[in-house]
Amino acid sequence: MSILYDEGQQAIATESRRALEARVSKDDLLPLLQTQGEYHQAFWSTAKEQGWTALALPEAHGGLALGLVELGLIAHQAGRTLSGAPFLTSSFGAAKAIELYGTDEQKAHWLPGLASGDTIGAIAFASGADPLPAKPAVTLTGDRLNGVAGAVSGGLFADVAVVFASGPALALVDLTSAGRTAVDSFDNSRCIADLSFADTPAETLATGEAARAAALHILALQAVVTAHEQTGGAEALMEIARDYAVTRKAFGQPIGAFQSIKHRIAELYGLVELARANCIHAASREGAGDFITAAAAARLSATEAYDTAARDCVQIHGGIGVTWEIGLHLHMRRARSLALEQGSSFFWEDVLVDRLAGDEG
Structure with a gap:
């Protein structure tokens, strides 16, 4: 496309x-x-x-x-x-x-x-810092789930979850009978919760290596959506920094006239546009053989763009950038939250390298 x-x-x-x-x-x-x-x-x-x-x-x-x-x-x-x-x-x-x-x-x-939208879904794949663990913390025996799926985004209000369980297996579970414990985080609007299962009824979607491949595909789909969200946040921060730099004055001229500021904003523009291009490409490759490779590239570039923009925008604003009223810390918190959801950059770097090297195992 x-x-x-x-x-x-x-x-x-x-x-x-x-x-x-x-x-x-x-x-x-x-x-x-x-x-x-x-x-x-x-x-x-x-x-x-x-x-x-x-x-x-x-x-x-x-x-x-x-x-x-x-x-x-x-x-x-x-x-x-x-x-x-x-x-x-x-x-x-x-x-x-x-x-x-x-x-x-x-x-x-x-x-x-x-x-x-009347039903809310969640994805519970991770165990600790591993978004797709070799040994999941949740076990599926027959049609029953046991264990705890930790730090599930949206889990606090979800009605149904898709769980990556030992086997490996991909299981569909109605959360009506599951336990949930809210996780206090620096971005509480993500509604993160630990989901606990004790002989909770579940239905199998996939098993074996097919389950792992399916889980990676779903993770990649979510990663592309998240990458778009990160790129949007980075774009907003770039524009906020630009607008502040042309109005705030120091030594009798706008701070945007200083090279240290103008170069930083120009670099943000480059990061945002690279992330945007990667996101469009990845989204257009849904269903293609190179989709996961494209998704990994989009995820990595978007994470770099949003993290850099969150940091640099605060620095360009100086002291006022860290105040509650201006709200830049909302983006800083969201940048850190999204950098971990769907797997960290380390995970997607490994996926990208494996795909480029031809090792899809």
Whole structure:
């Protein structure tokens, strides 16, 4: 596909940005940092009203049958405005796992609710710092799950989860009978929770090496969505830094006139555009043989862009950059949260190197 969006896709970007900027504000998000067990209701209501939850799901189950490119556009705008809930990504991951690997009965039961947003999904793959462990902490014996899936993004409010269990196996579990414990984090709007299972009924989606391959594919799909969100955040920070640099004066001239500032903003522009190009490419390669390679590249470039932008924007602002009122720390916190969700840069570097070397094991 072209590296540029077509007219319809540009309209999606424009309208989603307009809707989010009207309904998400810094004043809404600041209190969430100190409140455990809450998310920004206005964002999630907007996502459901606008049909974003259905965007990349099949029409047969209430979706709009678009794709990862269009969902990425929404995620980009969500990143710009610091959307106060992780469910757009987590529900998409759970829905795609069910769509790709579930039975007709599982699809009919879960996909309509996930498409409407009335049902929230979560992905529980990680064990500790490993997003796709060789020995998962959760075990699947027959049709029962046991163990604890730690630090699941969106887990506090999820209705259904796709769990990577020992075997390996990919399991679908209704969280009604599962235990959950809120995890206090520096970005509480991510609604992170430990999910505990004690002979919890579950249904198998895949087993053996097919399960590991399926889990990596779902992780890559989510990584592309997250990379778009990171790129949106980096773009917003670059623009904030630019606007401040042309208005703030020191020694009788705008600070943007100094090379140390102008070069830093120019470097941010380069990082954002590289990340954007990688995101578009990765989204357009969904279903292709090189999709996971493209997803890894997008994830790595977007993480670098957002982390760098969060740090540099604060430094360009000087002392005011670390104050509660200006809110740059919201981006700093989100940059760190997203850098760990779907696996760290170390994980995706290994994936990328293995793929380029031809070792897909």
